[in-house]
Amino acid sequence: MLTASSLVLLMTPGLAFFYGGMVRGKSVLNMMMMSFSAIGVAGLVWAVYGYGLAFGTTAGGFIGNPADALLLSLDDAEWWGASITGVPALVFAGFQATFAIITVALISGAIADRVKFGTWIAFAALWVTLVYAPIAHWVWGGGLLGVGPIVDALSLPIDFAGGTVVHINAGAAGLALALVIGKRKGFGTEPMRPHNLPFVMLGAGLLWFGWFGFNAGSELAADSTAGRAWVNTLIATCVAMLAWLLTEKFRDGHATSLGAASGVVAGLVAITPAAGTVQLVGAIVIGLVAGVLCALAVGLKYKFGYDDSLDVVGVHLVGGLVGTILIGFFATNGVLGSFYFEGSLDGLFYGGGATQLVTQVVAALMSVVYSFVVTFLIALLLKVIAGWRVTEEDEVGGIDLAVHGESGYETITEVR
Template sequence: MDGFPTLGIPDTGDTAWMLASAALVLLMTPGLAFFYGGMVRAKGVLNMIMMSFSAMGVVTVLWVLYGYSLAFGNDVSNLFGDPTQFFGLKGLIGGNAAAEVIADPAAGVEAVEAVNIPLVFTMPATVFVAFQLMFAIITVALISGAVADRIKFGGWLLFAGLWATFVYFPVAHWVFSFDGGTAETGGWIANKLAAVDFAGGTAVHINAGTAALVLVLILGKRRGWPNTPMRPHNLPFVMLGAGLLWFGWYGFNAGSAGASGGLAGSTFVTTTVATAAAMLAWLLTERIRDGKATSLGAASGVVAGLVAITPSCSAVNVVGALVIGVVAGSLCALAVGLKYKLGYDDSLDVVGVHLVGGILGTLLIGLVAAPEAGAGVAGLFYGGGFDQLWRQAVGAGAVLLYSAIGTAILAFIVKFTVGLRLSEEEEAAGADESEHAESGYDFAAVGGGSVLGRHPGVEG
C-alpha cells in the first residue's frame, strides 16, 4: 500500500472535465426522479421522487465515511477494499497544488518548491471521490422504480443504506478498482478476470436490476395489479426525466475515461449512437406489436440504449454501437412484458430495462468488441474467439448472484425489523399522503383551502 495516495500536480484540463462529469452524473438522479415520478399515479409522485432524492443523502454520508474505502481501498481477500484505509477520506483532502518555480535572479524570480496534493490518475483524489459517489447514488436510486406505491419510506431508507454498504460498495470494488489506481491491489473482476465494464453495466445496472427483482418478490404485488389500470400520470415528466438522463449520461460514460482525451470523445460518440438506435428500435417494436409508437416507449428506449452501451462504450466502434442499440431497444421492449407472464410486479420496468439491458450490453462486448476501440479487445465477430465472451459472462453472473443473495438477506432484515410494506389503507390513500402528509398537486377548487395550509408553520 506504500505510495497511495499518490502525490503530485493535477492536470487542469482533466480535472475540469471530471468535475463537470461528476456534476452531470449527479444530475442523472433528479432526472431519474422525474422519469420515475411521471410513470406512477398522481398519489405517489412525491414519494417516488423522494426515494431518489433520499438516496442522495444516505449514500453520500456513507460514502465519505467508509464507502469509498470499501470500494477503492486495498483489496481484502477478493471481497472488498480495506474499509480503514481511507476512512473519513483520511489522507485525501488536499489544498491547491502548485508547480515548482525555478529561480531566475536576473528576472527577480525566487525558487518555490512544488506543492503536491493527493491524486488519482491525473486529477485530485477528491474529484475522483466525488465522481464515483454519483455512481453509488444513482445505483441505489434505480432500485426504487420497481417498488413504487407500496414500500415504507423508513424501510426504504434503511434498505438503501444497508444495500449500499453490503452490496454496491463491494461490487464497485470488484469492477472499478484497478491495481495501482487508488490502491496497490484492486478488484478481481477488473484485474484477474479482465472483464470489460467501462462505466457500470455489471456494478450499476445488473446489480440494481437484480436487487429490484428480488425486492419485488419479497415485497409483493401492488394491490389490484395487474387488473387495476396504473397508467403514468405525467408523460411530460417522463420525457423530461429521460432527457436529463441522456444529458447526464455523458458524464457517466465519457467521464469514465478519467481524462479529457480521445477515449472520452469516442465513448461520447458510441453512447449517442447506441441510444439513438435503441430509441428507434423500441418505437419500431411497439409499432409492430401494438400498432402505435408512444412517448413512453421513446423514453424507455433511450434509457435501454444508455444502459446497454454503458459497459461497452469503450470497446466498440460505431457499427458495434448500432448493433447494441438495436438489440437492446427491441429486446428490452419485449422484456418489459415478462412481468405479466411471470407474475412479478416490477412497477416501472427496472428489471426489463436495467437488468436485461445491462446483461445484453455486457455480453455483447464478447461479440462486437472492436480491437481499434479504447478497450483494445476483440470480440468473436472481430477474430477474438470466445475468450472475451466467457469473461463477460462470468463477471455478469457473479454480480447477479451476489446481488440476489445479498438483497434477499437485507430485505428480510428490514422486513422483520422496521417493516417494508405499507398497510392496505396506506396504499389505498397513496404513499404521498400516508408517508409524507403531502400531495403532489393541489386539486382544491378556486377559493378553496390549499393543501399547504394543513402543514404546521406554513401559511397558505
C-alpha cells in the first residue's frame, strides 16, 4: 500500500508534464506550478482535517466529523477497514491523500494561461474542504451513497477507484470554473497549440505508470481483484488509445501524438471506477467507448463557447461518466472482491437487471450537480474577493514571467 500510494503521488508530477506540454511556452511553468501547488495545499488540508471530513463519523450522511482525525491522530482499532484488510489506518489515510491531491490538480487544466496563482491556491484549499471531502464521504466514507434511503431503494454504487469522487468531480468543477473565469484572450481566433509534445507523452506515460497504484491499490490487498484491476487498467487504456487514434484518423486525416496521449488518459479515467468490478470484455468496451466519445467531446467547447483549456471536461467528465455508467451494464459480483461494494448487484448484462445501472446514474448525477454548483459559488466568491484573471498584458506577454519571475526557456519567443 505504501508503494501504491507513492505511485499515485507520482501521477501529479506526471500530470504537470502532461498539462505543461499542452500549453504555450510562455505559461509552462505556471501550469506545472498549479499541479505542484496542489500537492502542497491538498496534502496539508487532508492531514490537518480533510481526512476526518471524508472518513470520520457521518453527520447526517453529508460530511464526516473532522475531530475524528485531526492531524491524522488515528487509532487502528477504531478503523473498520483494518480488521478486514490489515491496512493500518494511517497508511489508508496517506493513500487517500494522494487521491485528493490529484483531483485538485486535474481541475487546473480547465483554466490554464489566465488565472492568478494566489487565487488558485485559495481555491484549492476551499475546494478540498467543501467539494472533494463531502463527495468522498458520500461514496467511500459511509455517507449518502453508502447508507440511507438512496441505497435502500436501489443498491450500493460502485466506484472502485474514483470515477465519481475524482474524475466526474474534477470535470464538473473544471466546467464551473471555466464559465466563471471566462475565455483566454484569442480563444477561438488564435492558434493555441501544445508547445512541447514530448512533455505531453512523457506525462501520459507517468500517469499510466502511477495509475496502476491508483486502481490496483484501491483493492487494499494483494489478491486476485487487485490483479484484475491492474490488467483491466492496462487493456482498457490500450483500447482507448487505439480508439482515439482511429477517430482522429477518420475525422482529421492524422493520428497524432497528442491524440495517443489523450486517449491513454481517457482510457485510464473511464476504467477507474470499474477496474476491479468488470471482466476483461467489460474493460475492452469501456476503453472503446471512452476513446471514441472523449475524442469527440473535446470539440464541444468550440460548439458551446466555453474555454476548457486542456479538455478537463471532454476527458475527465465525459470519461468518468462513461466508466461509471457502463458499470451498470458490465459489473459482476463474480469478480468483485473488495469489501467496499458488498451490497452492489450484478450489471444488466450479467443478470442483475437495471437496478445497478440506475444506481450508477444517480451517483453520477449527484456528483455532477453538487460539484458544479458548489464550485461555481466558490469561484464567484473568490472572483469578488481576490479576482481570478491576470491582467491582459500579463496574459499576452507571458504568465510565467509576470507571476513567477522566470521562464521555462531562454528564448521564450521561439516556443510561444
